[in-house]
Each structure stands twice: as C-alpha cells, then as structure tokens.
Amino acid sequence: MSFDARLQRWVRETPDAPAIVGDDETVNWCELDVRVDAVELPPPGQAIGWLGHNSIAMLAAFLACARRGVVFVPLNVRLAEAELQTIVEHAGVAHVTGGLAPARELQRFADGDLLLAYTSGTTGVPKGALHTQAAMLANIDAAIATQGFDRGTRALAVLPLFHVGGLCIQTLPVLAAGGTVRLHTRFDAGAWLHDVAQWRPSTSLVVPAVMRALTEHVDWPRTDLSSLRFVGAGSSIIPRALIEAFHARGVPVAQIYGATETGPVSVVLRPEEA
Numbered sequence: 001m002s003f004d005a006r007l008q009r010w011v012r013e014t015p016d017a018p019a020i021v022g023d024d025e026t027v028n029w030c031e032l033d034v035r036v037d038a039v040e041l042p043p044p045g046q047a048i049g050w051l052g053h054n055s056i057a058m059l060a061a062f063l064a065c066a067r068r069g070v071v072f073v074p075l076n077v078r079l080a081e082a083e084l085q086t087i088v089e090h091a092g093v094a095h096v097t098g099g100l101a102p103a104r105e106l107q108r109f110a111d112g113d114l115l116l117a118y119t120s121g122t123t124g125v126p127k128g129a130l131h132t133q134a135a136m137l138a139n140i141d142a143a144i145a146t147q148g149f150d151r152g153t154r155a156l157a158v159l160p161l162f163h164v165g166g167l168c169i170q171t172l173p174v175l176a177a178g179g180t181v182r183l184h185t186r187f188d189a190g191a192w193l194h195d196v197a198q199w200r201p202s203t204s205l206v207v208p209a210v211m212r213a214l215t216e217h218v219d220w221p222r223t224d225l226s227s228l229r230f231v232g233a234g235s236s237i238i239p240r241a242l243i244e245a246f247h248a249r250g251v252p253v254a255q256i257y258g259a260t261e262t263g264p265v266s267v268v269l270r271p272e273e274a
Contacts, residue, residue, distance in 0.1 A: 003066035003114075003133060006176045007033060014151070019175065021182045021199070022056045035060040036067060042094035044069035045109050047116060049088050051075040051098030053185045054161050059171070062115075066133060071109045073116045074162035075100075083126075091116055091128060117164050119260045129164075129261040136168065139263035143173035146268040147203070147232065147254065153179030154227075156201035158187040158210070164264045165235060169256055170205045189213040193223040200227035205256075207235040211242040220249075230254045230271035 007029070010019070015030040027035065039061050041048055048070055050058055058074075065072040073091050075084055075098070088100055092107025114133040118126040131139075143149070147170070155174040159166035174181050182199055184191060187210055195201065206214070211233065214220055231246060234256040243253045252274035258264030 001137070003063060003137070003176070007036070007063060007067075010178045014178065017178075018180050020056050020059060021180065023183075023185050025056070027056055032056075032060065032063075036063045039064035040095075041065065041068055041070045045111075046094040046106060047071040047073050047091055047109065049073040049075050049091065049093040049096035049100065049102075050162075051077060051084065051096065051100060053077060054157070054166070054183050055185065056183065058161055059175075059181075059183070062167075062172075066114055069111065071113050071116050071130075073118075074167065076118070076120075076162050077160075087118055087126060087128075091118075115164075117260050120163075131263055135263060136172075139168055139265050140173045140176050142268075143169055143265045144177050146265070146270055147173070148229075148271060149174050149177040149179055151178035153177060153203065154182065154199070154201040155179060156182045156184070156192065156195055156199070156204040158184040158192055159205055159207065160186070164260050165205065165207075165258070168264055169234070169258070170203065170232060187213075189217045190219065193217060193219045196228065197224045202227060202229045203231060204228065205232040205234075207233065208238050208242060211238070211246070215242060215245040225249050225251050230274060232256050234258065 010029045011033045016028050018026050019029045019032045020027050062072045073093055089103045092103045094102055094106050096102055112132045115131040116128050118128050153174050155170045157171045161167045171181055228251045230252040233253050246253050252271050254271045254274045255269045257267040
C-alpha cells in the first residue's frame with residue numbers, strides 16, 4: 001500500500017479527525033489531502049529541495065512527492081548557504097524552497113525513488129542516501145509494529161524533519177497508522193513539557209540533548225507525564241542517568257538504533273521491554 005493509499009484511507013474513514021496539529025493551526029485528514037494536492041512540484045522523476053523548520057507545509061510537500069513521483073530532498077537549516085548549495089548541486093535538484101538556486105544540472109531519478117536524505121557530515125562531507133517508497137513503507141511498518149502505533153496514537157514531534165530520525169521514526173509512521181502528530185516548529189523544553197501536560201501525547205521522540213534539557217528544566221518535577229506510554233530515544237549513546245530520570249517519572253525509554261542510510265529504523269527496544 002503506497003503512502004497515498006494510506007493517506008486516502010484516513011481521508012475516507014476519518015476525514016474530520018485531526019491529522020497534524022501545528023503551532024498555529026490544525027489540519028484534519030480531508031484538509032491535509034487538499035493541501036497535498038495544492039503543492040507545486042517539478043515533473044515526476046525530478047527532485048525538490050525543502051529548506052525550512054518543521055511545518056505542516058513540509059509534511060504536505062513530502063506527501064505530494066510520494067503521490068506524484070517526485071524525490072524529496074530535506075535540507076538542514078543549520079548548514080551554511082555554500083554547504084546547502086553544494087548538496088543542491090550534488091542532488092541535481094530542480095526546485096528549492098528558501099531562496100536557494102536550483103542545480104545547474106538536473107538529476108533524473110528512477111520510478112519509485114522518494115527520499116534523498118543527506119548525512120550530517122560528522123566524519124566528512126555529507127553523503128546522500130536515496131530511499132525508495134517501498135523501502136520507506138517497510139521502515140514505517142517496522143516502526144508501527146515495534147512501537148505499537150495505531151489510530152489512537154498522539155505523537156509530540158519536536159526533532160527536525162530534515163533528519164530521517166525526526167521524519168521517519170515516529171512522524172510518518174504515526175500518520176500512516178491514522179494517529180495524530182503535534183508538530184513543533186523547533187524544540188523548546190518548556191513548550192514540550194507544556195504540551196505533554198495539556199495536549200497529552202502518548203509518545204514523543206527525543207535525543208540525549210533534548211532529554212537533558214527536559215530533566216534540567218524547572219518544570220520537570222511538577223509536569224504531569226502520565227499520558228506518555230513511552231518516549232523513543234536515539235541518535236547517540238544515552239547516558240544511564242537520563243534514562244533513570246525518565247524511569248523515575250514512570251516513562252519508559254524505548255531506544256532506537258538506525259542511520260540515515262537505513263531509513264532509519266534498524267534495531268528497536270520495544271516500549272514493554274524498556
């Protein structure tokens with residue numbers, strides 16, 4: 001079942017249910033479908049580069065690429081303009097948001113290609129990892145099965161969508177399962193704690209730096225975390241003290257290992273095992 005088929009299922013079955021809750025607006029499944037149709041894209045087989053912080057528009061653009069056979073290239077807003085332009089040229093991007101120029105030589109991608117994600121460049125020049133729609137759907141099915149997502153899942157998404165972790169470990173799988181994503185433009189510890197207490201998500205994906213910021217926040221001891229069935233965590237070694245801090249508040253930490261090249265879900269500690 002394609003991305004679009006999964007989206008259409010929820011458009012049919014729960015058209016008025018909230019799909020994505022942004023900082024300033026909420027869109028239901030029917031409205032999301034309309035926004036996906038309205039996205040302007042290059043022809044099938046070409047690529048669009050997306051430069052920007054987390055937004056409903058960014059997710060709509062990705063879903064539009066899946067619908068129309070265009071490759072989505074998320075760009076890291078933390079990179080310098082010269083670094084971004086190098087990636088655009090390497091990827092052969094036909095259209096770029098955020099004011100960057102398209103590539104001088106366009107790339108022609110194969111049918112089924114969907115996501116071209118670049119590594120962080122920690123050990124060298126960022127490298128592009130090309131994912132097909134079929135591979136991403138397999139990754140999503142694994143994420144749903146190991147994390148127990150369903151139509152009732154409410155995920156608080158704060159990690160950047162320009163990384164495969166923020167995009168593919170919880171955000172896309174929860175949407176595919178018919179759940180609801182509360183999308184923050186960027187991470188803020190106070191905003192995360194506020195939304196856990198008020199919006200009451202059942203899960204959220206975090207990294208060690210986020211965990212540390214949360215546990216050191218003045219509101220950590222008094223925030224109601226009881227809605228969280230678990231948090232997913234990964235990206236690097238997680239200090240035992242941070243895991244214990246979440247466990248002390250009754251929140252299991254389900255560790256997830258993967259890489260940009262793997263989609264990224266590879267090894268998952270299930271919530272009931274955490």
